[in-house]
Amino acid sequence: MIDVNLTSHFWTKTVFLPTMKRLRKGNIVTISSASSLLPFAYHTTYTATKFGATGHMKALQLELAVEKQHDIHVTTVMPMFLDTNDEVSELAYISKVNRLYPLIRGETVARRIVKGMLAGEREIKIPFIVDLLHRILNLLPLSWQERLVLLFASNMFLSYKEISLNAKIPKQ
Incomplete structure (x- = not known):
């Protein structure tokens, strides 16, 4: 997971950035996750x-x-959750996250990324509610941030823990 989600970005930059600098143009797009803004308990390696x-x-x-x-x-x-990975889709359905938040189609995300890249956006948060929640939470003291996240998401986190323990989803 570390190699795919993190180390690969360093290798990609090493390969392509020198040419971009020489040509003085280019676009680098990184697929991160809403987890980099709103961490997921029991998914610490991924986060x-x-x-x-x-x-x-x-x-x-x-x-x-x-x-x-x-x-x-x-x-x-x-x-946030995309429908591009069977394990993520299964996690969303089992934990019932899909009732509050429908999974986003990969094609929809791809179109949004190209539109944002061409517009020069530095960060694209999908869906917009992720950006709004992140900004609101960061206005609050850390203890309040944690309390609010636990108030609204602790049951979801516990279901993720249970699902991870029962094994189709790789343990971290």
């Missing part, structure tokens, strides 16, 4: 790798600004 990918892109954006590489654009995508 940590997505925090890392998001942080990597923020630092890269600063590096490009320092180097005055204004025509190389960095976009970080932070989606």
Whole structure:
């Protein structure tokens, strides 16, 4: 999980960024996760790798600004649950998250990413409620943030724990 979700971004940057810098243009798009903004209990490895990918892109954006590489654009995508992975779909249905939040189709996300990339967006949060929740929570003291997340999501987290323990979803 660490290699796929985090290390791969470093390798990709190493391969493509020098040419982009030489040409003074390009787009780097990273698929992170809403978990990098709103962490998921019992999915610590996944959450940590997505925090890392998001942080990597923020630092890269600063590096490009320092180097005055204004025509190389960095976009970080932070989606919630997508229907592109059978294990995630199963998790959403078993935990009943899909009743509150319908899974987003991969094609819908792909269109949104291209639109955002072409518009120069640095971060794309899907759905918009993720951005709103993140911004509101960050206005509050940490203890309040945790209390609110636990109030609204502790049952969901416990169902994730139970599902993970019962095995189709890989344990972390």
